[in-house]
Amino acid sequence: MKKKVCFLVAEHPFLDARIFKKEAKTLLNNGYEVTMIVPRINGNLFDIDGTPFTNEFPSKTFIHEGVNIITYDRVYLEDKIKYLYYNIQSYCPDRFSDSLTQLGIALEADIYHAHEYFSLYSGFGIKRALRSKGKKAKLIYDSHELVPDPLEHNSTKSRNYMEKMLHLMLKEVDFIITVSDSIKSWYLTLNPSVPVEVIYNSPPLSNDILLNDVYKNQFLAVHEGFIGGTRGNWDKLLKITEICSKTMDFKFKVIGGKRITDQNQLTLPDHLSKRIEIIGWMDYSSISNEIKNADVGWIDLNVTRSLNNKYAMPNKFFSYLNNGVPVLVNKCTDMEQFINTHQCGHVIDKLEASAEDYAEAINCLFLNRNKLKEMSINARRIMKENYSWDHMQKRLCSVYENLKAEE
The missing domain is CATH 3.40.50.2000 (Glycogen Phosphorylase B;)
Structure with missing residues (x-):
């Protein structure tokens, strides 16, 4: 029975x-x-x-x-x-x-x-x-x-x-x-x-993917999930985009965003309208196709007022890795340990990372494409083999x- x-x-x-x-x-x-x-x-x-x-x-x-x-x-x-x-x-x-x-x-x-x-x-x-x-x-x-x-x-x-x-x-x-x-x-x-x-x-293993070309000139960052409260920061995302766009062909893709019940929805300034693409909420099974070409997956958590955020291993973390996308995150205990162990991303060594901190890290990764490609390979491999x-x-x-x- x-x-x-x-x-x-x-x-x-x-x-x-x-x-x-x-x-x-x-x-x-x-x-x-x-x-x-x-x-x-x-x-x-x-x-x-x-x-x-x-x-x-x-x-x-x-x-x-x-x-x-x-x-x-x-x-x-x-x-x-x-x-x-x-x-x-x-x-x-x-x-x-x-x-x-x-x-x-x-x-x-x-x-x-x-x-x-x-x-x-x-x-x-x-x-x-x-x-x-x-x-x-x-x-x-x-x-x-x-x-x-x-x-x-x-x-x-x-x-x-x-x-x-x-x-x-x-x-x-x-x-x-x-x-x-x-x-x-x-x-x-x-x-x-x-x-x-x-x-x-972690999600089911996505289909085999073609990892990014180390010689491409564009740099694409992606954010998946909610923006607001202690998770994600829209103003910070805008500023990152503004800074990075001055030195490279930079774009940011947002999958998710605000809850439908939030009164204040995301407002995109005109001068960044071609730099930021807001996909919105989508079916769980379709997310992989939207992030698989990204260079980094961004996570920014407020860890000073939340032990949950300090210890977090959120859906988006594994969603990025599953598609061979290295993670860029501030200093969160468990994600930092995982990234350092598997060399699958970059951790800003600050509990509260600024837009300038993230932009500096993105610029370093943009200039070191071979290292970024290595992180991407590691990300995909560990998901396939273990996670x-x-x-x-x-x-x-x-x-x-x-x-x-x-x-």
């Missing part, structure tokens, strides 16, 4: 690349029955940029590409931290009355796979409720990031409750999956008895096999 897996999702779009495209489809292809319980906002499911699906997926339950989808109206549990903490302390499963928990209990799956801090809260309640009914279920916490982030400027009282909750919730977790070695180490200090596996946010989703999915399946073996 197939094992029933239930993905618990509190915040992410249901077509999220990691959750749906990679993990859910991998488990489905390996013989598991997969159900996802996912949130609606204002009655609609939503795309990766926040765009609501107004005419698609109207049914509360449906099957999409073989995966069972159950939907519910999103609630914002972060507004009730103290109440949630008391629920966890109470040891009374009846206190977990939120929709995600109740739908999860009704499903009676064998393995629950929570993808955020607040879906872990629901997984905690589900596991206790099922145990009270005599059913043993396993719980995975897929921690895409650290929550609470010790460096974020949220209220001290709220963070203290969240930290206490996390310690308690980890006692019910059977396996932790996370996205970087530093985050893995962080969890092992919290609870060394829970096994942790790192599964990078593409073809390798990561083996780690995921191993986690599930280990949980099955414990029954």
Whole structure:
């Protein structure tokens, strides 16, 4: 009989690349029955940029590409931290009355796979409720990031409750999956008895690509993903382009950008309109064709106010490498170690790199095409040999096999 897996999702779009495209489809292809319980906002499911699906997926339950989808109206549990903490302390499963928990209990799956801090809260309640009914279920916490982030400027009282909750919730977790070695180490200090596996946010290996000619005169940088908040900086990108365009035939391509819900969208000055191309959001499978001819992939993270950013290994990092595109990034712990180990990019030796810093690095790479080509070859090779989703999915399946073996 197939094992029933239930993905618990509190915040992410249901077509999220990691959750749906990679993990859910991998488990489905390996013989598991997969159900996802996912949130609606204002009655609609939503795309990766926040765009609501107004005419698609109207049914509360449906099957999409073989995966069972159950939907519910999103609630914002972060507004009730103290109440949630008391629920966890109470040891009374009846206190977990939120929709995600109740739908999860009704499903009676064998393995629950929570993808955020607040879906872990629901997984905690589900596991206790099922145990009270005599059913043993396993719980995975897929921690895409650290929550609470010790460096974020949220209220001290709220963070203290969240930290206490996390310690308690980890006692019910059977396996932790996370996205970087530093985050893995962080969890092992919290609870060394829970096994942790790192599964990078890497894509399936793209088709064989033709690496860039070392003699070409144009230099193309690419940014993939969101711009805003602590990730990416539009003003900095504009300034990099302005500086570099004075000394070379420089262009910047932007895939993604602002969320559709952001009031202030990206504004492109007239004098840079031929230097910057905004592609916008696109289907996950099409990204490779847009970045494969780039010379560098740019990542700029604010690490002074976010431990998550300091430890980050984001989707775009592996997306660049997968297409033989070296990474240009400021000083982020895990990406710096990876780049230095595999010689697949360039790290600015500053926590806060300026536009001038990036422009200087780009100019050096432009003048040293042979070194850039070597980085490109290394990037493609390591993805092919070790880090593409073809390798990561083996780690995921191993986690599930280990949980099955414990029954």
